[in-house]
Amino acid sequence: MxxxxxxxxxxxxxxxxxxxxxxxxxxxxxxxxxxxxxxxxxxxxxxxxxxxxxxxxxxxxxxxxxxxxxxxxxxxxxxxxxxxxxxxxxxxxxxxxxxxxxxxxxxxxxxxxxxxxxxxxxxxxxxxxxxxxxxxxxxAQSHGWRIFADFLLGAGHRRIAVATQPSVYWSSGVRVLRDRLTPRGGTVMELDTGALTPDAVCERLVEQRVSALLLLVGHPDPAVPLVRSVRRDPRLAGLLIGAPAGQPEFSGWAAELGDDGSAVPFLRYLPEQxxxxxxxxxxxxxxxxxxxxxxxxxxxxxxxxxxxxxxxxxxxxxxxxxxxxxxxxxxxxxxxxxxxRVPGIGVRQWAWPPVQVVDRDPARPDRFRVLYTG
Incomplete structure (x- = not known):
């Protein structure tokens, strides 16, 4: 072909x-x-x-x-x-x-x-x-996403939902999160965005009493509609939305979501200074x-x-x-x-670049706040 x-x-x-x-x-x-x-x-x-x-x-x-x-x-x-x-x-x-x-x-x-x-x-x-x-x-994903899981635990989140799409990358991410969170008293519930509308996702989040939703999905769709639905549901006012893959890093995220796109933690591979x-x-x-x-x-x-x-x-x-x-x-x-050489990884690896968990500041969405450093 x-x-x-x-x-x-x-x-x-x-x-x-x-x-x-x-x-x-x-x-x-x-x-x-x-x-x-x-x-x-x-x-x-x-x-x-x-x-x-x-x-x-x-x-x-x-x-x-x-x-x-x-x-x-x-x-x-x-x-x-x-x-x-x-x-x-x-x-x-x-x-x-x-x-x-x-x-x-x-x-x-x-x-x-x-x-x-x-x-x-x-x-x-x-x-x-x-x-x-x-x-x-x-x-490697296992390194960075373990750091994100540690951030969640440190912030008091134990009941986690992940909105997912079919992908080797997203499946691997779920596995890393579950392996890190479960032994420490956490639970990870998967929500298939191919089978659930954004409103249906909100219903599941309320029913399961989760404290954090992680977006393991593509951008802009379905990530943007999901964020909008969650932000507009008064029952989920205290819910943390996270995006470990880094969708909020780019200006398109802020342009599409405005204030709704702030306070969404993600992984960034930069030093603090x-x-x-x-x-x-x-x-x-x-x-x-x-x-x-x-x-x-x-x-x-x-x-x-x-x-x-x-x-x-x-x-x-x-x-x-x-x-x-x-x-x-x-x-x-x-x-x-x-x-x-890093165990379990078949290529030569820089172990490790600096890893941060950051979000866009609700007071100034064009500015990033460092929430956790791995």
Whole structure:
């Protein structure tokens, strides 16, 4: 079956005479049903990283070039794009936000023998078997979501409902939450949004006397209608709404929900105080995006910082570049990035980026409050 891929979106610093570019294939969700806002932030970070790498001399005098393909959150399309990029001679693959898509890319990278640095996907089982070709910047779901569960327990929440959709990612999230909460006296009740309307979800929440509802669903639908229904039900005035996957991070959430979208805790992978590098990059990303950069934008920048370090120390040969993961280290915007083997995870993992639980301040929805640090 022929899978369409985006062959138009290519970001390049250009080639210097006689010095061919070192090419990195970037996989990013830029059209729906992909999470377009996340893709835009991820790409902004990747592009800024490439620009700064080239401003500092490139790779041994050769420019770094980003060859971008839109995955649209489609694993088949992403796998086809990975094959195409490998055929174009990219030295490495980078990016992706959606876990099921990153899983498909990682499988192709392993089969093709192309280094892949996953920027933002968190599913623990990023690959079906251990591989030396893949590394990841984002914390594994089991790590971050356990921290979110600890936040819930610390805030006194024991009866938890989760609104879900069919997905390996959401199912994995439910499992992590249940494994963390149940031994500590918590209960987790699943509500299938495919079978229940938002009003029916509200009825179940009242009947079960839960104190927190977690949105393990897509944005904007059904997340936005669910939030609106809960916020407008006076019986649920004290209910906490949470979104561990990070939907409230992006400006579209606030634009669609207004005040209803505040006070919804979510996971964010940023330090409480930025380093000088993080502050400088944050300013540049803000100018590029025209809005506050999300943690996903910093993940994009750090991806290129790592790959530039890989290529400068190990060269542009694919096999040699993959040798960087076990022993290399790079200063990123959110700390020093070093990869290791983590039990139960088949790829080299940065263990761990900083993890926060934050929400949008009801008094100022454009400002985030740090509620818990893992």
């Amino acid at each position: 022929d899978i369409p891929v985006n062959t138009q979106s290519t970001s390049s610093a250009g080639e210097r005479p006689g010095r061919p570019a070192v090419r990195i294939g970037a996989l990013v969700p830029l059209t729906r049903p992909g999470w377009v806002e996340a893709g835009r932030h991820l790409l902004a970070g990747l592009e800024l990283g490439v620009r700064e790498a080239n401003d500092s001399g490139g790779i041994a005098g050769r420019p770094l070039e980003l060859v971008v393909r839109d995955t649209a959150a489609d694993p088949l399309r992403a796998a086809a794009a990975a094959d195409e990029l490998a055929g174009l001679g990219v030295t490495a693959l980078a990016g992706e936000y959606h876990s099921v898509v990153a899983h498909a890319v990682a499988a192709r990278a392993d089969a093709l023998g192309v280094p892949y640095l996953c920027s933002s996907a968190v599913l623990d089982e990023l690959t079906d078997r251990p591989t030396r070709w893949v590394a990841r910047l984002a914390p 930025p380093s000088p590098l993080g502050a400088r990059v944050g300013t540049a990303l803000r100018e590029r995006l025209g809005e506050e950069p999300s943690f996903v934008a910093f993940e994009g920048y750090d991806t290129i910082a790592v790959l530039a370090g890989v290529l400068r120390s190990h060269g542009a040969d694919r096999a040699r570049a993959a040798e960087f993961w076990p022993d290399g280290a790079v200063e990123g915007t959110r700390g020093r990035i070093r990869f290791s």
